[in-house]
Amino acid sequence: MARSPKREPGMPTRQQVLDFISDSTEPAGKREIARAFGLKGQEKIKLKALLKDMAEEGLIDGKRTAFHKMGGVPRVTVLRVVDIEDGEAIAIPDSWQPDDATPPPRLRMIEKDRGSALRKGDRVLSRTEEAGKGWIAHPMKKLPARVDQLMGVVEIDGAGKGWLAPIDKRVRNSTPISDIGGAEAGQLVFAEPAGRGPRSGVKVTEVLGDPLAPRAFSLIAINKHGIPFAFPEETVSEAQKVAELPLSDTEREDLRALPIVAIDPADARDHDDAIWAEPDGQGGYRALVAIADVSFYVRPGGKLDREARKRGNSVYFPDRVVPMLPEVLSADVCSLRAGEDRAAMACHLVIDRNGRVASWRFTRALVRIAEVIPYEEAQRRIDEEAAPEHLVHLWEAWRLLEKARQDRDPLELELPERRVVLDEKGRIAEIALRERLDAHRVVEDFMIAANVAAAKALEAKVAPVVYRVHEPPSREKLVALKDYLATFDRKFALGQVITPSLFNRMLKDVSDEAEKALIMEAVLRSQTQAYYGPRNAGHFGLSLGSYAHFTSPIRRYSDLLVHRALVDAYHLEQPAPKDRAIPSRSGLSDADRDDLSRISDAISVTERRAMEAERETIDRYVAAWLAGRVGEVFDTRITGVQKFGFFATIIGLGGDGLVPVSTLGAERFDYDDKAQALVGEQSGERFTMGQILKLRLAEANPLTGALKFEPEDVAEGVQRIERRGARPPKPRKDGKGKYMVGKRGRPANVRHKGKKR
Numbered sequence: 176m177a178r179s180p181k182r183e184p185g186m187p188t189r190q191q192v193l194d195f196i197s198d199s200t201e202p203a204g205k206r207e208i209a210r211a212f213g214l215k216g217q218e219k220i221k222l223k224a225l226l227k228d229m230a231e232e233g234l235i236d237g238k239r240t241a242f243h244k245m246g247g248v249p250r251v252t253v254l255r256v257v258d259i260e261d262g263e264a265i266a267i268p269d270s271w272q273p274d275d276a277t278p279p280p281r282l283r284m285i286e287k288d289r290g291s292a293l294r295k296g297d298r299v300l301s302r303t304e305e306a307g308k309g310w311i312a313h314p315m316k317k318l319p320a321r322v323d324q325l326m327g328v329v330e331i332d333g334a335g336k337g338w339l340a341p342i343d344k345r346v347r348n349s350t351p352i353s354d355i356g357g358a359e360a361g362q363l364v365f366a367e368p369a370g371r372g373p374r375s376g377v378k379v380t381e382v383l384g385d386p387l388a389p390r391a392f393s394l395i396a397i398n399k400h401g402i403p404f405a406f407p408e409e410t411v412s413e414a415q416k417v418a419e420l421p422l423s424d425t426e427r428e429d430l431r432a433l434p435i436v437a438i439d440p441a442d443a444r445d446h447d448d449a450i451w452a453e454p455d456g457q458g459g460y461r462a463l464v465a466i467a468d469v470s471f472y473v474r475p476g477g478k479l480d481r482e483a484r485k486r487g488n489s490v491y492f493p494d495r496v497v498p499m500l501p502e503v504l505s506a507d508v509c510s511l512r513a514g515e516d517r518a519a520m521a522c523h524l525v526i527d528r529n530g531r532v533a534s535w536r537f538t539r540a541l542v543r544i545a546e547v548i549p550y551e552e553a554q555r556r557i558d559e560e561a562a563p564e565h566l567v568h569l570w571e572a573w574r575l576l577e578k579a580r581q582d583r584d585p586l587e588l589e590l591p592e593r594r595v596v597l598d599e600k601g602r603i604a605e606i607a608l609r610e611r612l613d614a615h616r617v618v619e620d621f622m623i624a625a626n627v628a629a630a631k632a633l634e635a636k637v638a639p640v641v642y643r644v645h646e647p648p649s650r651e652k653l654v655a656l657k658d659y660l661a662t663f664d665r666k667f668a669l670g671q672v673i674t675p676s677l678f679n680r681m682l683k684d685v686s687d688e689a690e691k692a693l694i695m696e697a698v699l700r701s702q703t704q705a706y707y708g709p710r711n712a713g714h715f716g717l718s719l720g721s722y723a724h725f726t727s728p729i730r731r732y733s734d735l736l737v738h739r740a741l742v743d744a745y746h747l748e749q750p751a752p753k754d755r756a757i758p759s760r761s762g763l764s765d766a767d768r769d770d771l772s773r774i775s776d777a778i779s780v781t782e783r784r785a786m787e788a789e790r791e792t793i794d795r796y797v798a799a800w801l802a803g804r805v806g807e808v809f810d811t812r813i814t815g816v817q818k819f820g821f822f823a824t825i826i827g828l829g830g831d832g833l834v835p836v837s838t839l840g841a842e843r844f845d846y847d848d849k850a851q852a853l854v855g856e857q858s859g860e861r862f863t864m865g866q867i868l869k870l871r872l873a874e875a876n877p878l879t880g881a882l883k884f885e886p887e888d889v890a891e892g893v894q895r896i897e898r899r900g901a902r903p904p905k906p907r908k909d910g911k912g913k914y915m916v917g918k919r920g921r922p923a924n925v926r927h928k929g930k931k932r
Contacts, residue, residue, distance in 0.1 A: 184213030262777030344879035354378035389601025393492035452572035458528035475764035487781025489730035530579030629725035693865030794880030797830035832882025
């Protein structure tokens with residue numbers, strides 16, 4: 176770190192002190208100031224008095240070890256990230272202590288390495304500087320996390336001492352509670368560290384109540400992942416204003432006469448897409464995909480826009496939704512309700528007899544949805560030949576799109592989705608896998624066609640595009656897949672062109688269903704994670720060269736950006752609102768055009784956050800559902816193998832649980848990394864990915880979502896080797912001559928294949 180330059184020796188003036196503090200490249204405390212001006216003896220005492228006077232006059236703030244200008248920040252200090260805006264971390268001084276009337280300054284963190292991905296709550300040693308009317312900071316070192324607030328469940332041990340049990344299954348140890356704050360055993364609470372040291376424990380700050388009560392599981396996920404939940408008053412106020420914007424039937428294409436229908440889940444909270452089709456007389460179809468015109472209401476630069484960008488997407492839980500937009504928009508004005516006039520972005524498609532989209536055009540329209548139909552009801556009408564003509568036309572047009580999809584041959588993997596059904600009191604009524612109907616495929620293929628059209632329409636105008644990118648598998652993952660397939664005596668050439676068709680053919684060639692499940696799991700693991708970005712790298716899984724998300728702007732910020740780009744590219748701007756408090760333009764702002772890469776990175780992060788929170792919440796519901804069935808035997812499939820055991824999920828229900836290797840008997844098991852298998856050293860018995868077997872549920876923890884399984888007959892598992900006539904391995908000794916034992920006092924019985932112990 177560069178040293179601050181020395182000044183002319185002698186007692187400094189007030190302005191010289193302020194200049195030194197501003198220019199210093201390291202913490203500027205009393206010692207540094209004295210050294211810089213060459214002060215000694217009595218001069219140091221005078222300096223101390225001067226600094227005290229300057230503090231009382233409101234010129235400086237801070238402690239004797241580091242001063243800064245009042246209202247400013249030290250040149251080098253610890254910052255805490257409090258927000259993520261447009262993919263950029265916003266931080267405040269970690270130890271800001273002025274009075275409440277002086278809010279802490281907000282600094283933009285300028286990261287050299289975009290891959291470092293600072294997150295909300297991170298503490299970072301930074302170099303700061305004023306830039307224009309604001310402050311910026313350059314991260315120097317990321318510091319260990321300081322947990323200010325914890326969530327957990329109160330437990331009381333036999334001695335009457337309180338403990339905070341974790342709600343994260345990755346955390347194994349409870350934390351001692353030094354101040355229980357009136358909480359009772361079994362209650363879900365917020366707590367914070369009671370002191371600096373780990374032995375200080377925590378003190379309870381808020382009692383949330385019964386952790387197994389309805390809505391508690393989603394609340395746990397919201398708090399754990401820092402998902403913005405409550406809308407600021409100014410955001411709600413702006414939403415109420417824009418909700419009253421008039422819809423013009425002269426500035427928009429009037430499509431209210433068309434029998435457009437929305438086909439959605441029966442429990443859908445919003446409806447942002449609807450479809451229509453009719454024969455074109457040439458063997459093809461004219462079709463329409465109508466999407467809620469969110470860009471008309473949520474405009475760049477407004478408070479609504481900033482909040483929506485921060486959230487990135489809506490988050491869906493079984494008992495609630497955390498929406499990207501306030502309810503007056505997401506569930507009302509922007510939702511395509513039946514029989515009500517709504518603003519829409521219309522994608523007009525011409526589908527030829529071969530199912531290819533021959534042409535498209537985009538307009539801003541006025542629509543009136545004829546009907547909102549649940550998937551199951553739409554499918555019933557088609558199956559019973561009781562559907563109206565416009566629904567029949569939709570199915571006929573879809574069969575052409577399906578033909579084109581088959582020609583494209585996208586990746587076909589069976590990915591069952593769990594569905595949690597709650598009763599009117601919020602209690603679990605049922606957990607099952609969602610049934611996959613043709614009605615789902617109808618909507619899905621129309622949406623894919625519109626998404627492709629949006630991407631290509633923007634490319635045709637050389638306009639900015641936020642692509643949905645799914646890159647091909649990396650070479651490292653393909654090498655791992657090759658090694659895994661070799662364990663089945665199946666070859667996989669790395670030199671060939673890797674396409675979804677290649678994986679589909681591989682799976683079709685497997686006749687044994689158990690083996691097919693194994694290979695499907697391996698193919699799924701080889702895939703990369705999709706993301707958003709302004710650079711087109713295609714969509715591998717869908718076998719598409721250009722793909723963007725256009726169809727869900729109520730719940731995805733990416734789609735809103737695509738709508739804005741279309742508004743600009745095709746001159747669809749509407750007259751400016753009369754209310755000057757509402758931003759005038761609904762297209763892309765210049766700032767967004769220049770910064771799509773960073774915005775795309777940010778919404779990719781919020782998407783992953785939402786997916787993890789939703790998955791964990793489902794796991795908690797599944798564990799709660801199973802808590803009363805501990806001891807039952809289930810059909811399971813192995814989903815992961817490690818040297819300490821394997822993970823399995825209940826077929827038809829989901830919920831991953833661990834089977835510790837200690838429950839598999841006295842036989843030693845080798846861990847084969849390439850084959851992803853545990854292999855018995857004497858018997859050769861294998862536990863490998865995708866394998867189906869019966870397991871007994873040993874534990875189900877609703878608070879963490881963790882499950883634990885064991886062999887159907889534990890005693891049988893322990894004695895398996897003896898019954899087969901093999902001699903159990905002798906316990907191994909460590910360097911001190913003591914026997915090495917695993918859990919429950921059994922011999923340590925696993926070693927990693929090919930690794931020295």
